[in-house]
Amino acid sequence: MADCLFCRIVAGDIPAALIHQDDDLVAFNDIQPQAPLHVLIVPRRHIATVNDLTAPDEVLVGRMLRTASAIAQAHGHAGRGYRTVFNCNADAGQTVFHLHLHLLAGRGLGWPPG
Numbered sequence: 177m178a179d180c181l182f183c184r185i186v187a188g189d190i191p192a193a194l195i196h197q198d199d200d201l202v203a204f205n206d207i208q209p210q211a212p213l214h215v216l217i218v219p220r221r222h223i224a225t226v227n228d229l230t231a232p233d234e235v236l237v238g239r240m241l242r243t244a245s246a247i248a249q250a251h252g253h254a255g256r257g258y259r260t261v262f263n264c265n266a267d268a269g270q271t272v273f274h275l276h277l278h279l280l281a282g283r284g285l286g287w288p289p290g
């Protein structure tokens with residue numbers, strides 16, 4: 177989608193600090209990190225929210241989680257722990273309507289979230 181920020185990052189039109197790329201996914205550092213490691217894992221294909229996932233997307237979502245785990249492990253956070261979050265719509269504070277998985281690590285993360 178031409179007017180989607182993360183589609184533009186995926187296309188390379190807007191720069192981002194890339195952490196990982198493959199045929200289906202791109203991962204890059206969040207521009208406003210909320211933890212020492214804050215990476216966004218996004219599908220190349222535009223999907224607006226978790227509500228828009230369909231059965232054929234189940235493998236893609238599994239890959240997003242496994243990629244988050246691999247990045248956490250590569251940065252030395254697998255043992256102490258990390259958080260993965262999908263925000264969906266207004267009450268969760270979703271601001272970019274292109275599906276993204278937040279990976280947060282490197283500090284103690286409070287629960288419940290604000």
Ligand code: 5GP
Binds near residue numbers: 193208272
């Ligand atoms: P949401 O609130 O939708 O779950 O998360 C969107 C995230 O995208 C936020 O954490 C925000 O900091 C991040 N973000 C917004 N604009 C940009 C950008 O231009 N580049 C990068 N790398 N991250 C962005």
Ligand code: ZN
Binds near residue numbers: 182183184274
């Ligand atoms: Zn998009």
